[in-house]
Amino acid sequence: MKIAILTVSDRASEGVYEDISGPAIESWLARAVVSPYLVIKRVIPDGVESVSSALIDLCDNVGADLILTTGGTGPSPRDQTPEAMALILEKELPGFGELLRRRSLEQVPTAILSRQTAGTRGRSLIINLPGRPRSIEMSLDAVFAAVPYCLDLIGAGRIETDPAVIESFRPEK
Numbered sequence: 001m002k003i004a005i006l007t008v009s010d011r012a013s014e015g016v017y018e019d020i021s022g023p024a025i026e027s028w029l030a031r032a033v034v035s036p037y038l039v040i041k042r043v044i045p046d047g048v049e050s051v052s053s054a055l056i057d058l059c060d061n062v063g064a065d066l067i068l069t070t071g072g073t074g075p076s077p078r079d080q081t082p083e084a085m086a087l088i089l090e091k092e093l094p095g096f097g098e099l100l101r102r103r104s105l106e107q108v109p110t111a112i113l114s115r116q117t118a119g120t121r122g123r124s125l126i127i128n129l130p131g132r133p134r135s136i137e138m139s140l141d142a143v144f145a146a147v148p149y150c151l152d153l154i155g156a157g158r159i160e161t162d163p164a165v166i167e168s169f170r171p172e173k
């Protein structure tokens with residue numbers, strides 16, 4: 001099981017500030033996921049070419065089962081993560097973005113500015129999270145229950161979670 005964490009931020013990639021969101025995802029996973037997995041972490045600048053080529057590499061060459069991105073989903077000119085997703089996804093899963101925005105709206109009115117989505121490419125599931133470090137925990141709490149079953153359905157690796165942190169929902173077959 002390979003889980004990639006892709007931080008999309010001009011300033012974090014230039015070293016203007018330290019990437020906090022990527023490590024926040026990693027520590028959430030360390031609490032929630034109890035089955036073995038390998039983490040691949042990358043920090044890249046915003047942009048369609050930068051994000052799409054990183055996602056293609058992580059899916060097609062690295063063989064990541066799950067890719068969690070953070071950043072680049074807003075409306076400013078440099079925010080182009082959704083445009084990169086549109087280029088490389090085979091199937092979009094719009095429910096992830098819908099739920100993330102609904103839950104985030106309970107915290108901040110600006111959650112409507114996020115264009116985050118999710119989808120699959122081959123046997124990889126890609127989920128966008130917002131850039132702000134404080135949004136990471138609530139975002140993963142909101143959507144992760146559906147992730148293990150989605151990975152089962154696309155033929156990716158199996159994930160087991162700690163029910164005390166997040167209970168995986170796998171419908172009876």
Ligand SMILES: Nc1ncnc2c1ncn2[C@@H]1O[C@H](COP(=O)(O)OP(=O)(O)OP(=O)(O)O)[C@@H](O)[C@H]1O
Nearest residue numbers: 007009010011012018019020021071072131132133
């Ligand atoms: N990976 C990150 N690590 C730490 N802080 C971050 C990260 N991403 C965003 N932030 C913080 O959240 C704020 C709002 O995020 P915003 O979406 O404007 O930045 P960004 O587009 O991700 O970064 P940049 O403008 O450098 O590309 C940033 O000003 C920064 O303080």
Ligand SMILES: Nc1nc2c(c(=O)[nH]1)N[C@H]1C(S)=C(S)[C@@H](COP(=O)(O)O)O[C@H]1N2
Nearest residue numbers: 071072073074104110111113114130131135
């Ligand atoms: N939970 C949560 N969601 C959030 C936010 C936040 O602070 N918390 N910030 C919003 C803001 S201000 C923006 S512009 C969008 C896009 O952020 P991004 O470009 O860093 O991905 O996410 C939104 N979603």
